[in-house]
Amino acid sequence: xxxxxxxxxxxxxxxxxxxxxxxxxxxxxxxxxxxxxxxxxxxxxxxxxxxxxxxxxxxxxxxxxxxxxxxxxxxxxxxxxxxxxxxxxxxxxxxxxxxxxxxxxxxxxxxxxxxxxxxxxxxxxxxxxxxxxxxxxxxxxxxxxxxxxxxxxxxxxxxxxxxxxxxxxxxxxxxxxxxxxxxxxxxxxxxxxxxxxxxxxxxxxxxxxxxxxxxxxxxxxxxxxxxxxxxxxxxxxxxxxxxxxxxxxxxxxxxxxxxxxxxxxxxxxxxxxxxxxxxxxxxxxxxxxxxxxxxxxxxxxxxxxxxxxxxxxxxxxxxxxxxxxxxxxxxxxxxxxxxxxxxxxxxxxxxxxxxxxxxxxxxxxxxxxxxxxxxxxxxxxxxxxxxxxxxxxxxxxx
Numbered sequence: 022x023x024x025x026x027x028x029x030x031x032x033x034x035x036x037x038x039x040x041x042x043x044x045x046x047x048x049x050x051x052x053x054x055x056x057x058x059x060x061x062x063x064x065x066x067x068x069x070x071x072x073x074x075x076x077x078x079x080x081x082x083x084x085x086x087x088x089x090x091x092x093x094x095x096x097x098x099x100x101x102x103x104x105x106x107x108x109x110x111x112x113x114x115x116x117x118x119x120x121x122x123x124x125x126x127x128x129x130x131x132x133x134x135x136x137x138x139x140x141x142x143x144x145x146x147x148x149x150x151x152x153x154x155x156x157x158x159x160x161x162x163x164x165x166x167x168x169x170x171x172x173x174x175x176x177x178x179x180x181x182x183x184x185x186x187x188x189x190x191x192x193x194x195x196x197x198x199x200x201x202x203x204x205x206x207x208x209x210x211x212x213x214x215x216x217x218x219x220x221x222x223x224x225x226x227x228x229x230x231x232x233x234x235x236x237x238x239x240x241x242x243x244x245x246x247x248x249x250x251x252x253x254x255x256x257x258x259x260x261x262x263x264x265x266x267x268x269x270x271x272x273x274x275x276x277x278x279x280x281x282x283x284x285x286x287x288x289x290x291x292x293x294x295x296x297x298x299x300x301x302x303x304x305x306x307x308x309x310x311x312x313x314x315x316x317x318x319x320x321x322x323x324x325x326x327x328x329x330x331x332x333x334x335x336x337x338x339x340x341x342x343x344x345x346x347x348x349x350x351x352x353x354x355x356x357x358x359x360x361x362x363x364x365x366x367x368x369x370x371x372x373x374x375x376x377x378x379x380x381x382x383x384x385x386x387x388x389x390x391x392x393x394x395x396x397x398x399x400x401x402x403x404x405x406x407x408x409x410x411x412x413x414x415x416x417x418x419x
Contacts, residue, residue, distance in 0.1 A: 027097040029134055029159050036126045038096035040087060043119045044079050052083045079114040084151045087122055088140055092157055096124045097136060100160040104135065108153035112144070119145045127154070131344055134159050161347065172400060173198030176252045178243070178296065180204040180288060181260030181311075182212040182228075189388035190258060190395050191215050195224035197396060200250040203228045204242065204292070225250060231292075239295040253299040256399050257308045259289045263330065267323035278326045285330035286337070293341060297350065304349040307399045310338050312356040312410060314418040321359070335410060342408030351407040353398045357386065358414040381416035 053059050061068035062078055069077045085108060092101050114120060120142050128137040135158045142151035177194045181187045182203035192215070195201050201219060203212035205228055212228045219226035227249055231242040247253045263284035268277070289310055300306030313331040315321075320328045335354055342352040358376055377385050394413045397403050412418045 027099055027101065027159055029129060029131060029136070032097055032126055032129060032136060034126050034129060036096060038091055038124045039121060040091050040095070041119065041121045042087060044083070044114055044116060046077075046116045048083065049077065049079050049116060052080050052086070056080070056082065058082075074113055074115075076115055079116065079118075081108075081110045081151075084110070084114060084120065084122070084142055087120075088124070088142075088151075088155075091122060091124055092138070092155075096126065096138070097157060097159055102158045102160055104156040104158050106153065106155035108140065108151060110151055112148050112150045114144065114150050118150075120150060122151070134161070134347065171198065172256070172396070174252075175199045175256045175399075176202070176246060176250050176254050177256035177258060177399075178202045178204060178246065178254045178292070179258045179260060180292060181262065182215055186386075186388035186391035187212075187260045188215045189392035190260065191226070192219065192222075193389075193392040193396050194256070194258075194399075195219040195222065195226060197400070198224075199256060200225035200252070202226070202242075202246045202249075202254070204231050206230065206232055235291075239291045243295055243299070247299075253303065254296050255300060255303065255306045257292060257296045257306070258395060258399075259292055259308070259310045259334075261285065261288050262311065263327070265326055267321070269323055270325050273325065278329065281326040281330050282333070286333045289334055289337065293337070293352075297341075297345060300350050301345065301348045306345075306348075306350040308338075308341065308350070308352040309395050309398050310334050310352070310354050312338070312354045314356045314358050314412050314414050316356070317410075317412075318418055338410070339408050346407055351398075351403070353403075353407060354410045355391065355394055355398070356410055356412045356414070356418070357391065358417045376417060379417065380414070381419065384415060386413050386415060 049063055053064055058080060062072065063080055064077060066077055069075065085106070089103065092103060122140070122142040125139045126136050127139050135156050138155050138157055140151065140153050140155065141149065144150050172194065177199045179187060179191050179194070179201060182191050191201050191203060201224070203216060203226065205212050216226040216228050229242050229245060232238040243254055261284065263281045265281050293308060296306070296308070312335050315324065315328050316332045316335050338352050338354040345352065377383060391413055394411060398406060398411070
């Protein structure tokens, strides 16, 4: 039976492994034969007698090979690959010495799937004979493609259900068979009309209040959704877009910028962080964030807060795709043109008409255009797509 590779999540900083071994003449001879290092200092007693050591010294790399054995068999174990090592040998080891080697995990990185290990070996007298550290990568078995979870089995959480294409996205998700929860944060529930339409069509839907300013509110909301539908959220659509008033950067107050960032990136951050816990546990999930093509082309003057917020969401999307891809979780971004924003404050009617004239397809995106892109990314058809920024803009950002 083939051993399964050790998973990074199974290791904790501070984990320790030990090995005790008596070094024999046969060990030294066998290592010389394997390595081709027949230095008489290791093998010839007469030669060694005329050195400061007075007797044959074990190869330093013989101890290092025992460390390699421990890395591959104990800590971390199956699938481990040395990436780098830095060792010192403060004192020699002789035939007949008993050495005890200790490995301790001092750091782990989910991004690179590596751990850092501290190494120390002492002899029977407690003298340190080897010290140092190294980095170890935990290799993963190559995964074969398996069909993704059908949307009929999914529970989707959608923010901004009453904004932009939110209603169309919710309806399409429900018509594909997903149970849909529409997040709101105000006392009023504008999403209720969409919920009622889904219910009338025989789907499953609910509106739920969450305060993105409080992480515990989002977690409590996710628990309530799981209780209502009997399954945890495995599809998250962050569709919130903050309204703002264009203003010259020299006159802009940080408080106004912070308001946009809180509405945009904090909402996405809190929802992603809370939903990912369950997604990691079930080793599957899909997140779609809403961005803007203005992060990839010349933005309108005085739109700094909006472009700053959308650029942050773009970076967060790529970071999450990299970190959580090994857990079977896909994270993507859909970038919209400004004419698709539901922001009455910014006077987009004229801009929208101009944009349509400049778009190769000669129109703006409809809510269904955006909803279909979301369904594609969340369905099995998009199962090998993650970390992408998909512009749904009719070619406006070519």
